[in-house]
Amino acid sequence: xxxxxxxxxxxxxxxxxxxxxxxxxxxxxxxxxxxxxxxxxxxxxxxxxxxxxxxxxxxxxxxxxxxxxxxxxxxxxxxxxxxxxxxxxxxxxxxxxxxxxxxxxxxxxxxxxxxxxxxxxxxxxxxxxxxxxxxxxxxxxxxxxxxxxxxxxxxxxxxxxxxxxxxxxxxxxxxxxxxxxxxxxxxxxxxxxxxxxxxxxxxxxxxxxxxxxxxxxxxxxxxxxxxxxxxxxxxxxxxxxxxxxxxxxxxxxxxxxxxxxxxxxxxxxxxxxxxxxxxxxxxxxxxxxxxxxxxxxxxxxxxxxxxxxxxxxxxxxxxxxxxxxxxxxxxxxxxxxxxxxxxxx
Numbered sequence: 001x002x003x004x005x006x007x008x009x010x011x012x013x014x015x016x017x018x019x020x021x022x023x024x025x026x027x028x029x030x031x032x033x034x035x036x037x038x039x040x041x042x043x044x045x046x047x048x049x050x051x052x053x054x055x056x057x058x059x060x061x062x063x064x065x066x067x068x069x070x071x072x073x074x075x076x077x078x079x080x081x082x083x084x085x086x087x088x089x090x091x092x093x094x095x096x097x098x099x100x101x102x103x104x105x106x107x108x109x110x111x112x113x114x115x116x117x118x119x120x121x122x123x124x125x126x127x128x129x130x131x132x133x134x135x136x137x138x139x140x141x142x143x144x145x146x147x148x149x150x151x152x153x154x155x156x157x158x159x160x161x162x163x164x165x166x167x168x169x170x171x172x173x174x175x176x177x178x179x180x181x182x183x184x185x186x187x188x189x190x191x192x193x194x195x196x197x198x199x200x201x202x203x204x205x206x207x208x209x210x211x212x213x214x215x216x217x218x219x220x221x222x223x224x225x226x227x228x229x230x231x232x233x234x235x236x237x238x239x240x241x242x243x244x245x246x247x248x249x250x251x252x253x254x255x256x257x258x259x260x261x262x263x264x265x266x267x268x269x270x271x272x273x274x275x276x277x278x279x280x281x282x283x284x285x286x287x288x289x290x291x292x293x294x295x296x297x298x299x300x301x302x303x304x305x306x307x308x309x310x311x312x313x314x315x316x317x318x319x320x321x322x323x324x325x326x327x328x329x330x331x332x333x334x335x336x337x338x339x340x341x342x343x344x345x
Contacts, residue, residue: 001029001030001204001205001206002027002028002029002030002195002205002206002207002221002225003028003029003030003031003032003064003163003205003206003207003208004023004028004030004031004032004168004207004208004213005031005032005033005165005168005180005207005208005209005210005211006020006031006032006033006052006211007033007034007173007211008033008034008035008045008048008049008052010048011048011051012048012051012052012055016055017055019212020055020056020059020061021059022215022218023213023218024059024060024061026218026219026221026222027221027222027225027226028061028208028218028221029060029061029062030061030062030063030064030205030207031052031056031061031062031063031064032063032064032066032085032207032209033049033052033063033064033065033066034065034066034067035049035065035066035067035071035075036066036067036068036071036087042074046075046076046079049065049079049082050079053079053081053082057081062082062083063081063082063083064082064083064084064085064105064132065082065083065084065085066085066087067084067085067086067087068086068087068088068089068090069088069089069090069094070089072084083102083103083104083105084098084102084103084104084105085104085105085106085132086098086104086105086106086107087107092115092118092119092122092124093118093122095119095122095124095129096119096122096123096124096125097122099119099124099125099126099128099129100124100125100128102128103128103129103130104128104129104130105129105130105131105132105163106129106130106131106132107131107132107133107134108131108132108133108134108151108152108155108162108163108164109133109134109143109151111131116158126158126159126160129160130160130161130162130163130205131155131160131161131162131163132162132163132164132205133148133162133163133164133165133182134165134182135165135180135181135182135209136180136181136182136184137173137176137178137179137180138176138178139176139178139184139187140184141184142181142182142183142184142185142186142187143182143183143184144184145183145185148164148182148183148201149201149202152201152202152203153202155202156202161204161205162202162203162204162205163203163204163205163206163207164182164183164198164203164205164206164207165180165181165182165206165207165208165209166181166182166186166189166191166194166195166198166206166207166208166209167179167180167181167186167187167191167194167208167209167210168180168191168208168209168210168211168212168213168214169191169210169212169213169214169216169217170212170213170214171210171211171212172210172211173209173210173211179209179210180209180210181194181209182209183198189328190324190325190326190328190329191208191213191217191220192217192220192221192224192230192231192325192329193325193328193329193332195221195224195225196224196329196332219231223340227338228337228338229248229338229339229340230329230332230333230337230338230339230340231326231339231340231342232305232322232326232329232339232340232341232342233322233323233325233326233341233342233344234289234320234321234322234323234341234342234343234344235287235320235321235322235323235324235326236320236321240289240319240320240343241291241319243268244262244265244268244289244303244341245341245342245343246340246341246342246343247340248338248339248340249262249263249264249265249338249339249340249341250262250263250264250336250337250338250339251263251333251334251335251336251337251339252335252336253335253336254335255333255334255335257307258306258307258308258310259290259304259305259306259307259310260304260305260307260330260333260339261302261303261304262302262303262304262305265291265301265302265303266299266300266301266302268301275294275300276291276292276293276294276300276301276317277293277294278293278294278295278314278315278317279293279317279318281312281313281314281316281317281318282312282318283309283310283311283312284306284309284310284311284312284313284316284318285306285309285310285321286306286307286308286309286327286330287305287306287321287322287323287324287326287327287330288305288306288318288320288321289303289304289305289306289318289319289320289321289322289341290303290304290306290316290317290318290319291303291304291316291317291319292304292315292316292317293315293316293317295314295315296315296316303319304316305322305330305333307330307331322341
């Protein structure tokens with residue numbers, strides 16, 4: 001499940017409305033926001049939350065509000081229609097009582113075995129409890145990957161839904177503007193690669209931590225999470241054949257260790273040219289897209305994506321190269337996996 005963040009630091013406007021609609025169209029289904037209400041600005045924050053809820057209700061987007069106990073007490077009681085992500089001040093007895101009525105997200109990073117035992121003793125409704133990790137604005141402070149994986153495996157053994165954040169790309173949140181990831185290793189990673197890594201490591205809900213995700217990445221997320229297609233982008237294409245671009249291709253069902261072998265390529269090449277003549281050989285660096293020439297006999301016409309640096313081979317022509325972000329996606333193109341090589345974003 002995919003989610004994104006919206007922050008109450010401004011009045012809801014038309015640009016916000018368009019963004020919410022676009023994210024919904026790309027199958028993001030939940031929103032995270034924070035409501036630590038300043039004493040002198042309670043009315044403004046409450047009004048902004050109401051405006052957000054008015055629009056998310058019509059779009060059928062669920063909202064989780066990060067809140068501490070003091071801010072919850074200051075929140076107007078007539079505001080309803082959202083879930084809580086509990087911060088400071090709540091006891092396990094509070095949580096157990098609240099879980100009887102609504103869904104709650106707890107701090108995954110600090111939740112301990114003793115907390116779980118206490119929640120059981122207070123008869124908490126565990127069907128309404130989720131474990132949400134924090135995001136970390138300051139560089140070098142994001143979570144360690146191995147610790148994170150162990151924590152998530154523990155939650156899965158308890159049957160608890162897990163959540164984590166990756167950064168955005170179109171607008172980063174201040175005042176540091178260094179992204180809002182849960183994992184430090186993902187602070188500068190390709191966003192789709194980061195999301196897939198979380199998905200494959202026991203994370204049920206993947207949220208964008210920063211205020212905006214570009215349309216480029218909205219499309220990439222939609223193609224992968226809804227259609228099962230990885231979008232790659234061509235970086236150099238002076239000799240790249242058009243019959244390979246902007247269409248769905250597949251890796252073989254018996255995936256190779258060093259390369260991705262395009263199933264459709266030899267048949268497609270036969271329709272476009274009789275012979276693949278040798279070109280000047282160049283090294284096959286990671287991200288290179290190659291085609292076997294006539295010197296490779298019956299393999300002529302096979303197109304491959306190179307996973308890691310390989311030496312030049314006079315039987316192989318280098319056609320082009322995907323960009324650095326796309327290279328990070330190559331490890332996720334497994335057996336029978338679908339992908340596209342796009343000429344532009």
